[in-house]
Structures are given as structure tokens and as C-alpha cells.
Amino acid sequence: MGRVSGKVALVTGAGRGQGEAIAYLLAKEGAKVIATDINFDNVKKVVAKINTEFKESAIALHHEVASKDEWVKVVEEGVKKFGPITILVNNAGILAPCTYDLLTYEHWQKVMDVNAWSQFVGIQTVVPYMKQAGGGSIIDSASLSAINACGRFSAYTASKGAVDAFSRAAAIELAPFNIRVNCIVQGVIHTPMLDEVWPTKESTAEALAAQPLGRFGKAIDIGYLVVYLASDESCFTTGSSQVIDGGLSVQGGVRPVLER
Ligand SMILES: NC(=O)c1ccc[n+]([C@@H]2O[C@H](COP(=O)([O-])OP(=O)(O)OC[C@H]3O[C@@H](n4cnc5c(N)ncnc54)[C@H](O)[C@@H]3O)[C@@H](O)[C@H]2O)c1
Incomplete structure (x- = not known):
């Protein structure tokens, strides 16, 4: 018996990165997984891999998350x-990424649509089915940039701040269900x-040196957190912002050189 056995999960952006790890772990822990991505080739490969290990536990669907019509289509197909x-x-x-002086309305709107509106409309579309099932767990992806400053990413930072904030509002509105x-x-x-953030070896090494645990997070680290939040183990946790950053956000401005 897996930790999310009997549950049905929809994971967006499952074609690579964190979404791929999340879809894999949810299937491993017993969920049926509707894996979606705008990159259909990638998500098909991810699902083929999952189904090789966990028979008939996942399907792949093409999905542009900024489109309400596509949400309706994908959710109906997944539920079917x-x-x-x-x-x-x-x-x-x-x-x-974009420096503040070059940012246009179109750029701002695109980032807000893909990162923030998409998550809100996803909630709107899925909630009627969760109500039908007697409950559910929604996990939104923000970023440390929602609470920390992040230069060159004004629109991204704003979109993630929006996600962090509306997740709390949704938690209160949906708690009765x-x-x-x-x-x-x-x-x-x-x-x-x-x-896209650190394109060179030098910039990556510099960023790595700032990590208190001496490494970047792995996609699977996020997968483990998602499985916990998706499972009944977290049944008293709602409206929370789960910081998972290897200590980066609590590190002060002055970084002493410490012995390893
Ligand atoms: N990697 C990090 O350091 C980091 C840090 C904080 C937050 N995040 C957030 O975590 C989430 C996952 O990021 P990742 O690191 O796995 O990124 P990634 O770029 O590796 O993967 C993102 C996936 O989303 C898909 N996607 C992009 N636009 C889409 C659209 N319009 N419709 C449907 N699918 C779309 C891509 O095809 C891709 O498969 C994102 O929301 C990101 O903002 C990432």
C-alpha cells in the first residue's frame, strides 16, 4: 500500500525537472497520475518510463496551462x-529573466498568465471533482523569490508572490470542503x-558556494515534499508556505567561511 494509493493526481509541467520527479514519486506511492505538459514529446517519455515500472498508472496529455479551455479539456479527459x-x-x-528597464506589458502578462493565472484556473477547474470525491490536496509551486528579492526577475517574482498569496486565500475558502x-x-x-539563471560554470560555482548545505536541491527533494502534502499524513496542514531551500533563506548577509 503506497502513501497515496487510491488517489488521482494531476501534475502540470511533468515533462521534465521537478514535475517529472513529482509524477514519478506519486505513481510509485500508488496514485494514478495525469501528467501534462506543453512539451508533449517530453511528457510522453516520462509517462512511458513510469508505466514501465508501475503498470498503467499514468497518462500523458498536452496542456497549455495558461488556457482555461485546455484546463477543462485535460481535466475532463483525466477524470474519464x-x-x-x-x-x-x-x-x-x-x-x-528580464531587467526591469526592458520589461513590457506583454512580457509581464505572459509570465503572470503562465505562472499565476494558470494555477488559479487549475484550482477552479479541479475543485468541483474534489468536492465530488469528498476532499483533496492542492499543491501550488511558488518560489523563494516570493519572499526574497531576486534581481532580473521582476515579473517572475511578482507571479510567485501572487501564487503564495492566493494559495492562502484558497486554503481558507476551500477548507469547509x-x-x-x-x-x-x-x-x-x-x-x-x-x-537560464547561471549559464556558465563560473556563475554556477559561485551560486553553489552560497548554499548552506553545499549543494543545490534535487527535483526528487521536491517530490518527497509533494508526496507528503498530497498524502493524508499532512491532513492538518493547509494554507502553509513550505520553504524547502537547504537553509538559503535563513542565512545572513555575512557568510563566514566554515570548516566542512
Ligand atoms: N528550479 C528552481 O530552482 C526553481 C526554484 C523555485 C521555483 N521553481 C518553480 O518550480 C516549478 C518547476 O520548475 P522546474 O525547475 O522543474 O523547471 P523546468 O523548466 O525544468 O520545467 C518546467 C516544465 O513546465 C513546462 N511548461 C512551461 N510552460 C508551460 C505552459 N505554458 N504550459 C504547460 N507546461 C509548461 C515545461 O515544458 C517544463 O516541462 C516552476 O513553477 C518553477 O517556477 C523552480
Whole structure:
């Protein structure tokens, strides 16, 4: 018996990075997984791998998360296959770095649509099925940038602040229906997204040196947190912002050189 056996999960951005690890671990722990991504080739490969190990436990669907119409289509198809969704992992996101002086309305709106509106409309679409099932767990992906400053990422930072804030509002609004909503506040996680932040070996080494635990997070580190939040083990946890950053956010400005 897995930790999320009997549950049906929808994971967005499951084609690589954290979403891939989350989809894999949820299937490993017994959930049926609707894995979606705008990159259909990638998510098909992820699902093929999952189904090789855990027979018929996942399906892959093409999904543009910023589109309400696509949400409706994907959710209906997923429910038809596996039954009412009881776990929603709003993971898909884009970084789109841009200095403040070059930022346009179009850039701002695109980042807000993909990172924030997508997660809100995902909740709106899935909740009727969770109510039908008697409850559920929603896990939204924010970022440490929601609470810390992050230069060159104004729109990204604003979008993640929005996710962190509306997750709390949703938690209160949905609590009477036994639907929990929690938000992940990740530090630096080693996924392809990082290449956009530190494209060179030197910049990566510098960023690594600032990590209190001496390493970046792994996608699977986020997977373990998601399994906990998705499972009944976390049944009293809602409205929380789960910081998972290897200590990065509590480190002071002055970094003494410590012996390892
Ligand atoms: N990697 C980090 O250090 C880090 C830190 C904090 C927060 N996050 C957040 O974690 C989440 C996962 O990031 P990751 O590191 O795995 O990134 P990633 O770039 O490796 O993966 C993101 C996935 O989302 C998909 N995607 C992008 N736009 C989409 C769209 N419009 N519709 C559907 N799918 C789309 C991509 O195809 C990709 O498969 C994101 O929300 C990101 O903002 C990442």
C-alpha cells in the first residue's frame, strides 16, 4: 500500500525537472497520475518510463496551462480515465529573466498568465471533482523569490508572490470542503530551468558556494515534499508556505567561511 494509493493526481509541467520527479514519486506511492505538459514529446517519455515500472498508472496529455479551455479539456479527459482528481500539483512555470528597464506589458502578462493565472484556473477547474470525491490536496509551486528579492526577475517574482498569496486565500475558502491548499517555496533546485539563471560554470560555482548545505536541491527533494502534502499524513496542514531551500533563506548577509 503506497502513501497515496487510491488517489488521482494531476501534475502540470511533468515533462521534465521537478514535475517529472513529482509524477514519478506519486505513481510509485500508488496514485494514478495525469501528467501534462506543453512539451508533449517530453511528457510522453516520462509517462512511458513510469508505466514501465508501475503498470498503467499514468497518462500523458498536452496542456497549455495558461488556457482555461485546455484546463477543462485535460481535466475532463483525466477524470474519464482515472475518476475524480484528488491531488492537483500546479508545478508548470517559466522563468523569463528580464531587467526591469526592458520589461513590457506583454512580457509581464505572459509570465503572470503562465505562472499565476494558470494555477488559479487549475484550482477552479479541479475543485468541483474534489468536492465530488469528498476532499483533496492542492499543491501550488511558488518560489523563494516570493519572499526574497531576486534581481532580473521582476515579473517572475511578482507571479510567485501572487501564487503564495492566493494559495492562502484558497486554503481558507476551500477548507469547509476538506480541500487543503499548500504552497511550495523552493530555493535553488537543479533542473534545466537553472541554465537560464547561471549559464556558465563560473556563475554556477559561485551560486553553489552560497548554499548552506553545499549543494543545490534535487527535483526528487521536491517530490518527497509533494508526496507528503498530497498524502493524508499532512491532513492538518493547509494554507502553509513550505520553504524547502537547504537553509538559503535563513542565512545572513555575512557568510563566514566554515570548516566542512
Ligand atoms: N528550479 C528552481 O530552482 C526553481 C526554484 C523555485 C521555483 N521553481 C518553480 O518550480 C516549478 C518547476 O520548475 P522546474 O525547475 O522543474 O523547471 P523546468 O523548466 O525544468 O520545467 C518546467 C516544465 O513546465 C513546462 N511548461 C512551461 N510552460 C508551460 C505552459 N505554458 N504550459 C504547460 N507546461 C509548461 C515545461 O515544458 C517544463 O516541462 C516552476 O513553477 C518553477 O517556477 C523552480
